[in-house]
Amino acid sequence: MRKKIVAGNWKMNTTLQEGVGLAKDVNEALKHAEVECDVVICVPFTHLAPVNEVIDSKLGLGAENCADHKSGAYTGEVSASMVASTGATYVILGHSERRQYYGETAETLKEKVALALDNNLTPIFCIGEVLEQRENGSYLDVVKSQIEDALFGLSAAEFSKLVLAYEPVWAIGTGKTATDDQAQEMHAHIRSVIAGKYGKEIADNTSILYGGSCKPSNARALFAKPDVDGGLIGGASLDAESFMGIVTAF
Numbered sequence: 001m002r003k004k005i006v007a008g009n010w011k012m013n014t015t016l017q018e019g020v021g022l023a024k025d026v027n028e029a030l031k032h033a034e035v036e037c038d039v040v041i042c043v044p045f046t047h048l049a050p051v052n053e054v055i056d057s058k059l060g061l062g063a064e065n066c067a068d069h070k071s072g073a074y075t076g077e078v079s080a081s082m083v084a085s086t087g088a089t090y091v092i093l094g095h096s097e098r099r100q101y102y103g104e105t106a107e108t109l110k111e112k113v114a115l116a117l118d119n120n121l122t123p124i125f126c127i128g129e130v131l132e133q134r135e136n137g138s139y140l141d142v143v144k145s146q147i148e149d150a151l152f153g154l155s156a157a158e159f160s161k162l163v164l165a166y167e168p169v170w171a172i173g174t175g176k177t178a179t180d181d182q183a184q185e186m187h188a189h190i191r192s193v194i195a196g197k198y199g200k201e202i203a204d205n206t207s208i209l210y211g212g213s214c215k216p217s218n219a220r221a222l223f224a225k226p227d228v229d230g231g232l233i234g235g236a237s238l239d240a241e242s243f244m245g246i247v248t249a250f
């Protein structure tokens, strides 16, 4: 059966000292909570190794990106093997902020996914439409193409290692959440796109997270939907109490 997962995406927030403090708070809170999902924090590169030192195995650790090359003269880049060497086991790939501000394309993302898998990192692969595509009715096709273009070159064994995250771009950091019915419609669509290529068993076993203004107040309704397997949480993951409010919303 597929896993339920709540992953925090800290984005470009927190100093190292603040980040280590936040990780300690989440780690401590997790020890005392009834939790029915895997919990992961995805943190800036600079924070990975020090955060790994202060968390227990119950809390997963991930990066927010990795390079599309294995190693070499790529000043400023951080490779998948470097990420793995910190103890992290997840990496967010294809976030809409990376696609929008850093020009990431399906071709770049194919490389990143392959390198992440080669280094035993679980990619949390993001997909989602912008407002105009939601309004003109092309959103289901847009997301289908994002999946096909970047991921359908993978073997079934490789694809089964992925986690997907549906993040409608119009809902990210805007306070505008997709309704639980809108999320369910898209998650069911994503699952049927996967089934069309890799079969029902792999589709049923793929965790599909929702991201976009997810908060303790709306997480329960979203997570109650049959095809929503958890969340990728931005702003609300920067406060241990609100993150835990989401983690315990199953």
Ligand SMILES: O=C[C@H](O)COP(=O)(O)O
Binding pocket: 009, 095, 167, 171, 172, 173, 174, 175, 211, 212, 213, 214, 232, 233, 234, 235, 236
């Ligand atoms: O990766 C997380 C998403 O971009 C959602 O961010 P948000 O919860 O701040 O809207």
